[in-house]
C-alpha cells in the first residue's frame with residue numbers, strides 16, 4: 001500500500017483511522033479540550049519519507065510541464081474544494097487544535113484567498129520577460145524567468161495548521177514545484193485532510209502535494225533526501241536544527257520563526273480602537289500567534305486611558321470549547337508551563353497583573369488559561385524578552401513614541417508589529433523604523449490578510465518570505481538568457497577582436513561615466 005493510499009485510509013471517517021498493516025508505528029492526535037482521539041496516523045520513518053520525496057520528483061516535472069494556466073486551473077479546483085468543505089475542515093481544526101469554529105473559518109478563508117492569489121499571479125510574477133540588454137550587449141535580446149526548484153519540503157506548526165503551511169504550499173505549487181508537507185505532531189489529521197482534499201480535487205496531479213506524518217524525527221528525515229528547498233515554521237531552536245541538517249546537502253531554507261511583536265500607542269491614537277486591537281491581537285487563538293501582540297508601549301499621554309480600556313475589554317473574555325468562547329485551550333499542554341513561568345517572573349519582579357473575570361475553576365481543564373495583562377514589568381523580565389505564546393499582554397508606559405520605538409526594537413526578534421497614531425505621516429514613519437518584517441498602522445495582523453504583501457521576519461524571527469510576489473519567487477531560481485539578434489562586425493568576446501576595439505570601448509566609457517565625480 002502506497003503512502004497515498006495509507007493517507008486515504010487515515011482520513012476516511014470522521015475520527016480518522018489508519019490501516020495498521022500499512023506501517024509499523026502509528027501515533028494518536030488528541031483534542032486538547034477533551035483528550036479524545038482525533039486521528040491515528042502513521043509515523044513515517046526515513047525510508048517512508050525518502051520514498052515520498054522520490055515519488056514527488058516525477059510529479060514535480062509533470063506539474064511544472066502543466067505551465068501557469070494548467071496549474072492555475074488545478075489550484076482553482078483545490079480552492080473550490082476547500083471552500084465547499086469549509087465547515088468540515090473547520091470542525092476538524094476545532095477538534096485537533098482547539099480554536100473556536102469561527103476562528104477556524106477565518107483561518108481557512110485566508111488560506112483560500114492566498115491560494116487564489118498565488119495561482120492568479122504566478123505567470124505575471126515568474127513568467128519569461130524581456131529586459132533591457134544594455135549598451136554592451138545592444139545586439140542581444142535578454143530574458144529573465146523564474147523556474148521551479150523541484151520538490152519543496154514544508155514543515156508546519158500547530159497554531160494555524162491550515163493558514164501557515166498554506167503560505168508555503170500554495171506559493172510553492174503555483175511556482176511549479178511539488179510539495180511534501182510534514183504537519184506538526186499536534187495537528188497531523190489536518191495535514192492529512194489537506195492532502196486527501198488535494199488528491200480528490202486534483203486527481204491527475206495527486207503526487208504534486210503529499211503529506212508525511214510523525215514526530216520531530218519525521219521532520220528531520222525530510223531535510224535529508226535531497227529536497228530542493230525546505231520551508232520551516234516553528235521555534236528558533238528547532239529552526240537552527242533544521243538549518244544544520246539542510247546545510248549537509250546544501251539545501252536552501254526558508255525560516256518563519258517566532259516573534260515578540262510590539263504595539264506602539266502614540267499621543268494622538270484612537271485609544272479605544274488601539275485597546276480593542278491589542279486585546280484581540282494578544283488573546284485571540286489563546287495568544288498562540290507568531291504575529292500576535294505580546295508587548296504594548298503606550299505614551300504617558302494615553303497610558304491611563306489605554307490601560308483602563310484594555311482592562312475593561314479583557315474582563316469580558318472567556319476561554320472555552322463552546323461556540324461562544326472567545327478563545328480555546330493551549331494546543332500544546334507544555335506551553336502552559338512557559339506562560340505560567342513568564343507570569344510568575346513578572347510578578348516576582350514587581351509587575352502588576354489584571355486577569356479576566358471568568359472563573360478558572362469553571363474552565364474545562366488546565367489547558368485553558370485566563371487572559372492576563374501585565375503592568376510595570378521590567379524590560380529584563382522573561383515576559384518582555386521571550387516569546388510567551390499565550391493569552392498575555394504587557395503594557396509599559398513610555399515618555400513618547402520615540403522611546404516606544406526604541407524599546408519595541410530592543411529585541412532579538414523582528415516579525416510583525418503595530419502602530420496606533422492619528423497622523424498618517426507619523427504612523428508610516430514609525431512603521432518604517434520598526435525593526436520587523438511587517439507592521440500594521442491603526443490595526444493588527446492585517447498584513448497577513450493581504451496576499452500581495454510578503455510575510456516574514458528579521459533577526460531571530462527568521463528570513464525568506466512567503467506570500468506575494470516575493471513568496472512566489474522564494475520557491476524558484478532566477479534564470480537568465482541572452483539571444484544574439486544580429487552579429488556585430490567586431491565581437492568583443494572573441495580572441496579575434498582587434499586591439500583597437502578595447503581602446504574604443506575605453507574612450508566611450510570615459511565619455512559616458514568619467515564625468516561622474
Ligand code: NDP
Nearest residue numbers: 156157183184185215216219220234235238257258290389
Ligand atoms: P517546534 O519548532 O519544535 O516545531 C515546529 C515543527 O517542527 C513541528 O512540525 C515539529 O514537529 C517539527 N520538528 C521538531 N523537531 C524537528 C527536527 N529536529 N527537525 C525537523 N522538524 C522538527 O515548535 P513547537 O511546536 O514545539 O513549539 C515550541 C515553541 O515554538 C512555541 O512555544 C512557540 O514559541 C514557537 N512556535 C512558533 C510558531 C510560529 O508560528 N512562528 C509556531 C509554533 C511554535 P513535531 O510537532 O512533530 O515535533
